[in-house]
Amino acid sequence: MRILVFDFYGKMAHFRKFYTNSSSLSYYFPPRTTIIGLIAGLLGYERDTYYELFSPENTKITLSIRSPLRKIIQMINYVWADDVKYLNASKGQHTQVPFEIIFPQNIKENVCYRIFFFHRNEDILNALEEKIKNYTFCFPPYLGVTEFVGNIEFVGKGSMEKNEENRVILDSIISVDYIKNRTINLETYPGAQYIKEKMPFSFDKYRMLKDPPREYIGEIKTSKIVLRGKIDYYKIKINESTIYNVVFMED
Amino acid sequence: MGIYLKNSEILFLYDAKLTNPNGDPDDENKPRMDYEKEINLVSDVRLKRYIRDYLESQGYEIFVAKVDGETVDATERLKKLFQKEGKNVNLNKMTKEDINFLLSKLIDVRLFGATMPIKAGEEEKGASSTFTGPIQFTWGYSLNKVELVTSSSITSTFAGRDEGGKGQYGTFGKDWRLYYSLIAFYGIISGYRAKYTNLSEEDVKLLDKALIEAIPQMASTRSKIGQKPRFLLRIEYDRPYFLGDLRNKIKLNKDENLRDIQDFELDLSLLKDLLIQNLEKIEKIYIYEDSELKIKDGKFSDQLKEKFKENIVNLSI
Numbered sequence: 256m257r258i259l260v261f262d263f264y265g266k267m268a269h270f271r272k273f274y275t276n277s278s279s280l281s282y283y284f285p286p287r288t289t290i291i292g293l294i295a296g297l298l299g300y301e302r303d304t305y306y307e308l309f310s311p312e313n314t315k316i317t318l319s320i321r322s323p324l325r326k327i328i329q330m331i332n333y334v335w336a337d338d339v340k341y342l343n344a345s346k347g348q349h350t351q352v353p354f355e356i357i358f359p360q361n362i363k364e365n366v367c368y369r370i371f372f373f374h375r376n377e378d379i380l381n382a383l384e385e386k387i388k389n390y391t392f393c394f395p396p397y398l399g400v401t402e403f404v405g406n407i408e409f410v411g412k413g414s415m416e417k418n419e420e421n422r423v424i425l426d427s428i429i430s431v432d433y434i435k436n437r438t439i440n441l442e443t444y445p446g447a448q449y450i451k452e453k454m455p456f457s458f459d460k461y462r463m464l465k466d467p468p469r470e471y472i473g474e475i476k477t478s479k480i481v482l483r484g485k486i487d488y489y490k491i492k493i494n495e496s497t498i499y500n501v502v503f504m505e506d
Numbered sequence: 507m508g509i510y511l512k513n514s515e516i517l518f519l520y521d522a523k524l525t526n527p528n529g530d531p532d533d534e535n536k537p538r539m540d541y542e543k544e545i546n547l548v549s550d551v552r553l554k555r556y557i558r559d560y561l562e563s564q565g566y567e568i569f570v571a572k573v574d575g576e577t578v579d580a581t582e583r584l585k586k587l588f589q590k591e592g593k594n595v596n597l598n599k600m601t602k603e604d605i606n607f608l609l610s611k612l613i614d615v616r617l618f619g620a621t622m623p624i625k626a627g628e629e630e631k632g633a634s635s636t637f638t639g640p641i642q643f644t645w646g647y648s649l650n651k652v653e654l655v656t657s658s659s660i661t662s663t664f665a666g667r668d669e670g671g672k673g674q675y676g677t678f679g680k681d682w683r684l685y686y687s688l689i690a691f692y693g694i695i696s697g698y699r700a701k702y703t704n705l706s707e708e709d710v711k712l713l714d715k716a717l718i719e720a721i722p723q724m725a726s727t728r729s730k731i732g733q734k735p736r737f738l739l740r741i742e743y744d745r746p747y748f749l750g751d752l753r754n755k756i757k758l759n760k761d762e763n764l765r766d767i768q769d770f771e772l773d774l775s776l777l778k779d780l781l782i783q784n785l786e787k788i789e790k791i792y793i794y795e796d797s798e799l800k801i802k803d804g805k806f807s808d809q810l811k812e813k814f815k816e817n818i819v820n821l822s823i
Contacts, residue, residue, distance in 0.1 A: 266644055266692070266751050299698075327540055330532030331549065334570075339623040339634045343580040344570050351531050362545050362647055363754065391746045395696045397642070402550040404644045404694050406750035 256373060256415040258491055259380060260499075261387050262321065263293065264367035265405035268357040268398035273455055273468070278353040279331075281399070283324050284368060284428060284473050286454035287504045289399065290316055294372060297386050297407065298379070299393030306458040308379075311466070315373040315415075315503040317427040322367040323360040324475040328353050357398075366398065369410065371427070371491060371501055384412065411493035418490050418500075425480040425488065427501035431470035439484035441472070448476045456504075471504070510640070510705045512789065514695035517739040517752040517777075518553075518643075518717055519799075521767055522687045524655065525732035528552045529682070536682045537654070546648035546687040553643055553691060557713070558614050560720035569612045569620050580623050587611050598625045605635075609704045616703045617641045617713060640699035641713065644751070646691040650761040650770070655683040686764045688736070690753045698746060714740060714821055718794050736767065738794040738821065739806075747787050755780055759802070771800045778806070782813050794821040 263285075270282040270289055285293070291314075295305040334341070335348040359366050374380050386392055387409045396405040422442075431451065434441070441449065451472050459465040474480050487506075491499045528548040529535035538547040562568045569583070578586070581597060587608065588595045595604050605626060609616055619639030626635060695710060721733050739752070755777035760770045781788065791814055793807045803809055807818050 264750075266647075266753070325542075328532075329538055329547065329549070330530055331551070332531060338579075339621070340579040340581040342621050342623070342634070343583060345577050345579045345583070347577065353532070356645075358540065362540065362543060365751070365754070390748065392748075393698050393746065395642070395694055395699070395748065401638060401642045402644055404642055404692065404751070406748060 257380065258315070258371055258373040258413045258415045259384055259387070260369060260371050260410040260413050260491065260493060262367055262408040262410055263318075263370050263396065263398070263405060264321075264365040264408070265398045265403055266359070266362070266365060267403045268366045268405075269355065269403055270357075270399040272452075274453070279355060280353075281326065281355040281357055282452045282454060283326075283357060283450050283475050284318060284320055284452070284471075285399065286452075286456075287316055288455045288458060290318065290370060290372075293370075293396055294383060296394035297392045297396060298382055303460075303462055306462065306465075307460050308376075309374070311457050311505045313375045315371075315505055317371045317501050317503045319369040319371075319426045319499065319501070320367075320428070320473055320475055320478050321369050322364060323477075324366065325358050325360060326355050327358055328355050330354070356403075369426075369499075371413075371499070371503075373415065384409075411497065413491040413493045413499070416490045416492070417487065419485065419487050421483065421485065423482045423486045423488055423500055425482055425502060426478065426499040427480075428471045428473040428504070429480055429482070429502045430504065430506065431472060433502060433506055434472070434482075437485060437487075439482050439486060442481035442483055444479075444481060446477055447474055447479070447481075449473070449480070450475050469504075508707055510695065510700040510707050510710050511697045512695075513697050513743045513746055513748065514710065515741045515743075515748055515752060516643070516691070516693035516695070516717075517737070517756075518646075518691040518693065518735070519649075519737040520689055520721055520733055520735040522546075522684060522689060523732045523734075523766065524683050524685065525730060526683050527687060527689060527730075527733060534680055534682065536680075537652070537684050537687075539652075540647070544651040544653075546652045546684060546689065548646035548689050548691075550643040550645055550691075553646065554618055556720040556724050557617070557716045559724045560716050561613055561712070563723065566613045567611050568614045569622070570614055584608060584622065584624065597623060600624050600626050602626075606704060609637075613709060613712075615639075616705045616709055619703060637703050638699060640696045640703060640705045641693065642696075643691050643693035646689045647753075648687040648689050649753075649756065649758050650686065650688050650764045652684045652687045653763075655685055686766060686769070688758070688764070688767075688770075690756070692751045692753050694748060696746075714738065714792060714794075718821060734796070735794070736796040736799045737772070737806075738792070740792040741781070741788055742790040742792070743787055744789045745787065749780060749784060752777060752780075767796075767798050768800070771802050773802045774806055774809075775802065778809055781810065785813060788814070788817070790817050790819060792819045792821055
């Protein structure tokens with residue numbers, strides 16, 4: 256099986272948590288639905304036309320956090336509107352909303368996520384590969400909101416192999432269900448910072464939740480998750496020296 | 507008006523001396539900061555507001571604005587635009603021609619997008635159309651480590667209680683300023699998105715002008731005086747292409763204890779190398795350089811002319 260690997264990076268990011276309303280808090284890494292929106296935008300799909308095409312049955316998606324992350328909250332003045340006709344700021348009123356931003360450790364670096372993407376339809380994989388390699392994106396990529404302009408860098412095409420081991424150093428994020436269902440233990444190690452995020456998983460064609468949100472664990476300082484137990488995972492090999500151990504978000 | 511079909515990338519630098527570039531309303535209106543790294547932050551909205559205010563001052567119709575000081579909501583606003591042209595249009599049953607008419611009148615929607623209370627044809631859901639702007643700026647940040655000015659207290663005197671004979675009283679406020687901040691913005695213009703808002707070539711040229719002129723002209727509140735644009739680079743491609751955040755390619759020879767533009771030199775050699783590597787994909791480069799800005803190896807437009815020749819366009823005020 257062939258899988259595309261690419262970096263998705265920018266100076267700042269904001270992936271809004273669905274369960275915050277009076278504030279805009281951010282996930283540390285993009286939900287599956289956001290990654291699908293990114294890929295659909297690169298390919299040129301119109302809004303709300305692609306959810307079934309990228310359903311969990313058709314895809315295997317995961318990500319690796321490739322830079323140490325931290326958060327800063329900034330207060331933003333938003334237009335206050337209780338009706339759509341006041342969205343032109345005609346009332347002159349503002350409301351102040353805490354807005355959480357993901358930052359790299361040093362502003363001279365980038366927030367970077369490495370995306371692993373497989374689709375059953377070879378045409379989609381081929382089209383995406385061509386667009387990423389040649390930088391011929393349709394809609395420009397951004398990290399959650401349009402003011403956090405992003406970019407995409409092709410890393411490689413990988414082969415994908417199932418493996419089973421008792422101890423794995425994982426490069427990707429991992430779902431909590433996966434850990435529970437297999438009685439796996441997370442190993443702690445110096446410098447690690449594990450984060451758990453509850454995220455939307457999939458949409459139906461009307462952009463309503465098709466499956467319940469899922470919880471994922473990511474490590475935001477070193478990008479490694481150490482697992483112990485009976486672990487089924489995928490080894491993704493780009494070349495002899497570039498190999499990633501991953502579990503997909505759909506698993 | 508031809509639709510803008512190219513892609514552009516923008517690097518925009520301006521400085522702020524003894525001023526507050528962007529207050530954080532949650533922190534006594536202190537300048538927005540990444541305190542851990544001593545970096546000044548400026549939101550994209552702050553920059554867009556300068557541009558909107560400037561365009562309005564030049565006589566353009568702006569959607570996100572008060573109309574001649576009166577409060578006119580979005581629905582009335584749009585109806586008035588149609589009425590001026592003798593049209594009677596149901597905002598809930600707009601044709602493509604109607605939408606194009608509105609876009610032709612509202613420049614800030616063409617540039618930055620907006621959510622408007624209109625419905626297109628038989629569209630079922632929602633009561634509004636959302637246009638995502640083809641022009642997007644990411645948040646700006648300072649290239650240097652900044653310091654807050656000490657002794658920032660001011661005294662205000664309010665007259666009150668005269669009738670009771672208690673006389674006047676005063677109160678203290680805070681006037682937060684930075685000694686010096688060289689702020690860098692990165693932005694993109696997407697030709698693909700321009701099809702949705704009918705962004706035109708003339709609009710993009712106007713954006714260049716607005717970036718150079720808006721801040722000195724529009725920064726009129728007390729805490730905003732002291733800001734000046736120093737450098738604008740817009741790289742135009744004839745295909746969907748972006749190099750990525752150009753701020754990674756610029757360096758200062760000194761980034762601490764800065765007080766003035768004379769205190770440092772800008773090193774653009776990595777940026778120059780990057781542009782030369784992508785010579786084939788670049789159609790034009792538009793440059794504005796302030797005369798006080800010191801760039802290593804001299805004027806950037808002169809450095810690039812050797813390779814890019816007539817594809818360099820100097821912008822000026």
